[in-house]
Amino acid sequence: MTAVLSTQGLIARYGDFQALYGVDTELHQGEAVALIGANGAGKSTFLRSIMGLLPVARDMVRLDGEPVGGTATDRMVQKGVAIVPEGRRLFTGMSVEDNLRVAIDQAARIGAKGGWTLPRVHQLFPILKEKARTQVQSLSGGQQQMVAIGRALLCQPRVLLCDEISLGLAPKVIREIYAALPEIRATGTAVIVVEQDVGLAQSASDRLYCMLEGRVTLTGRSADVTREQIGKAYFGAGHGVV
Amino acid sequence: MEWFDALVQGILLGGMYAQYALGMALMFGVMRIVNISHGDLVILLSLIGISMATAWGLGPLPVLIVLVPLAVLMGWVLQKAVLNKVVGSDPLPSLIATFGLSIALQNLMLQIWSANSRSLPGHGLESQSIEIGGIYIGLLPVIVLVVATALTWGLDLTLKRTRFGRALRAASADVEAAAMTGINPRAVYAMATAAAVGILGFAAVFQSLRSTVAPADGPAQLIYAFEAVIIGGMGAVWGAFLGSMVLGISQAIGFRIDPGFGVLAGHIVFLIVLATRPQGLFGKATT
Ligand SMILES: Nc1ncnc2c1ncn2[C@@H]1O[C@H](COP(=O)(O)OP(=O)(O)O)[C@@H](O)[C@H]1O
Numbered sequence: 254m255t256a257v258l259s260t261q262g263l264i265a266r267y268g269d270f271q272a273l274y275g276v277d278t279e280l281h282q283g284e285a286v287a288l289i290g291a292n293g294a295g296k297s298t299f300l301r302s303i304m305g306l307l308p309v310a311r312d313m314v315r316l317d318g319e320p321v322g323g324t325a326t327d328r329m330v331q332k333g334v335a336i337v338p339e340g341r342r343l344f345t346g347m348s349v350e351d352n353l354r355v356a357i358d359q360a361a362r363i364g365a366k367g368g369w370t371l372p373r374v375h376q377l378f379p380i381l382k383e384k385a386r387t388q389v390q391s392l393s394g395g396q397q398q399m400v401a402i403g404r405a406l407l408c409q410p411r412v413l414l415c416d417e418i419s420l421g422l423a424p425k426v427i428r429e430i431y432a433a434l435p436e437i438r439a440t441g442t443a444v445i446v447v448e449q450d451v452g453l454a455q456s457a458s459d460r461l462y463c464m465l466e467g468r469v470t471l472t473g474r475s476a477d478v479t480r481e482q483i484g485k486a487y488f489g490a491g492h493g494v495v
Numbered sequence: 496m497e498w499f500d501a502l503v504q505g506i507l508l509g510g511m512y513a514q515y516a517l518g519m520a521l522m523f524g525v526m527r528i529v530n531i532s533h534g535d536l537v538i539l540l541s542l543i544g545i546s547m548a549t550a551w552g553l554g555p556l557p558v559l560i561v562l563v564p565l566a567v568l569m570g571w572v573l574q575k576a577v578l579n580k581v582v583g584s585d586p587l588p589s590l591i592a593t594f595g596l597s598i599a600l601q602n603l604m605l606q607i608w609s610a611n612s613r614s615l616p617g618h619g620l621e622s623q624s625i626e627i628g629g630i631y632i633g634l635l636p637v638i639v640l641v642v643a644t645a646l647t648w649g650l651d652l653t654l655k656r657t658r659f660g661r662a663l664r665a666a667s668a669d670v671e672a673a674a675m676t677g678i679n680p681r682a683v684y685a686m687a688t689a690a691a692v693g694i695l696g697f698a699a700v701f702q703s704l705r706s707t708v709a710p711a712d713g714p715a716q717l718i719y720a721f722e723a724v725i726i727g728g729m730g731a732v733w734g735a736f737l738g739s740m741v742l743g744i745s746q747a748i749g750f751r752i753d754p755g756f757g758v759l760a761g762h763i764v765f766l767i768v769l770a771t772r773p774q775g776l777f778g779k780a781t782t
Pocket residue numbers: 267270272290291292293294295296297298299
C-alpha cells in the first residue's frame with residue numbers, strides 16, 4: 254500500500270542554516286502519526302516544508318506517490334493537505350464565521366469534495382456556533398484553536414497537519430480538542446500531530462516519530478515505544494534519562 | 496450662509512477625492528502597496544477617455560462605459576506583470592517600482608498627447624445646476640458625490656459579503672494563513688488592483704469633466720488621494736471616504752478664508768492628523 258503522504262530525504266534550509274537533514278516519513282490513509290521532539294528540533298519546519306512554505310526539491314515530498322515538493326501552498330491545499338499552523342494564524346478582524354467561510358469559499362471554488370460543512374464543524378465544536386459573530390481575536394485560546402481546526406477541516410483535507418494544538422491551553426480544553434481527533438479520523442483523514450506532551454502524543458496516535466536537530470531519531474508504534482527510548486531520542490544519546 | 500456654502504462645496508469636492516482614495520486604500524489595505532503611479536493612472540485614463548470622445552464623438556456616459564472595463568483590465572495587467580513581482584513584507588520594492596512606473600507613464604503620455612491641457616466635453620452637463628434649500632449646486636459635483644458614495648458602499652459590501660471580499664480580507668490579515676486556506680494570493684491581488692484601478696476609471700471621467708488634465712498632473716492627484724487615505728485611516732473603505740470629505744471641506748473652508756489658502760489648508764489638516772493621530776481619524780490604533 255502506498256502512503257498518502259511521504260517524505261524522502263527531506264532537506265530544508267533557512268538561508269544558510271540547515272534545519273532538516275534528510276527526513277524520511279510515511280503517513281497512511283486514516284492513520285494518526287505523532288511527531289515529537291524538543292523545541293527547535295524542526296517539527297514546524299517539517300510541516301511547513303510539506304505545505305510548500307519553504308523551498309524543497311520536488312521528489313522529497315510525495316502525495317499518493319506523486320512528487321509534490323515545493324508546490325505552492327494553495328495548490329497543496331487543493332490537493333488535499335491542510336494545516337492547523339503553529340500559533341493558529343487566524344484572520345484577525347474577521348468573525349468566527351467569516352474565518353470558517355474563507356475555507357468554505359475556497360473549497361467551493363475548486364470543487365473540493367469532502368464531508369465537512371459548517372453545521373458539522375459546529376457539531377464538533379458547539380461553541381463556534383454560539384460565537385459565530387464574534388471577532389476571532391476576542392476568543393479564548395482554546396476557542397481560537399477550535400476555529401483554526403475548523404478552518405483546516407473545511408478545506409476538506411485527506412491529510413491534516415496539526416502543529417502544537419495544545420500549546421498554552423488548560424488540560425480540560427486540551428482534552429476537549431483532542432476528543433475531536435477520532436471523529437476527524439473517522440472520515441478517513443490521515444493526521445500528523447506535532448505535540449510537546451509525549452504522553453498525549455502517544456495516546457492520540459498509532460505511530461510516532463521523534464525528531465532531534467533536524468533528524469528522525471526514533472520511530473515506532475506509539476503503544477510499543479518505551480519511555481527510555483523516547484528519552485534517548487528526545488535529548489540525544491549523550492543525555493541520560495531522568 | 497457663506498460658510499454653509501463652503502461646507503457643501505467641500506463635501507462635493509470630497510466626493511471627487513473619494514474616487515481617488517478608495518483604490519489607494521484598497522491596495523494599501525490588502526497588499527501594503529502605496530501606488531505612486533495612482534495619479535498618473537487617473538490622468539492616463541482621462542486622456543484615453545478624451546481621445547475616445549473626440550475621435551468617436553462620444554458623450555460622458557459611453558466614455559465611462561468603455562473606460563471602466565479598460566481600467567479594470569489595466570489594473571489586472573499591472574498587478575500580474577509588475578506588482579506581483581515586487582509585493583511582499585518589505586514595502587520598498589513596490590514603492591520603487593510604482594515610482595518608476597509613474598515617471599514612465601508621464602513620459603509616455605507626454606509623447607502621445609503632448610503637454611497640452613484637455614478636458615472631456617460634457618455636452619452642457621458641467622454647467623447645469625440644481626437648487627437645494629436656496630443654494631445653487633452644480634449638477635456635476637452632485638453626481639460625483641453620489642457615484643463616490645455608491646462606489647464606497649459597493650466596495651464595502653463586496654469586502655464584507657462576497658467570496659472575493661472575504662479572500663481579500665483574509666489575505667490582508669495574514670497572507671500566509673490565507674494561502675494555507677487555499678487562497679492564491681497573487682490571483683486575489685490581481686483582482687484587488689483591477690478593482691482599485693477600475694474605480695479610477697470613474698475618477699478619470701469626472702476629473703476630466705470638471706477640469707482640464709495634462710500629462711504632468713498625476714502627482715498632484717496622488718497627493719490628494721494619499722492625504723485623504725491618511726486622514727481617514729489607512730486601509731479602511733469608509734475611512735477613505737470620510738477622510739476625503741475632511742480634506743475637501745478643509746480645502747473649501749481654506750479657500751473661503753483666502754483663495755490662495757485652499758489647498759494649503761488641506762495639507763495642514765493632513766499634517767495635523769499625521770502628527771496627532773497617525774492611525775487616521777477613523778482608523779483603529781494598532782497596539
Ligand atoms: N524563520 C526562520 N529563520 C531561521 N531559522 C529558523 C526559522 N524558523 C525556525 N528556524 C530554526 O529552525 C530550527 C527548527 O525550528 P522549528 O521547525 O520551528 O522547530 P520546532 O517546531 O521543532 O520547535 C530551529 O533551530 C529554529 O531556530
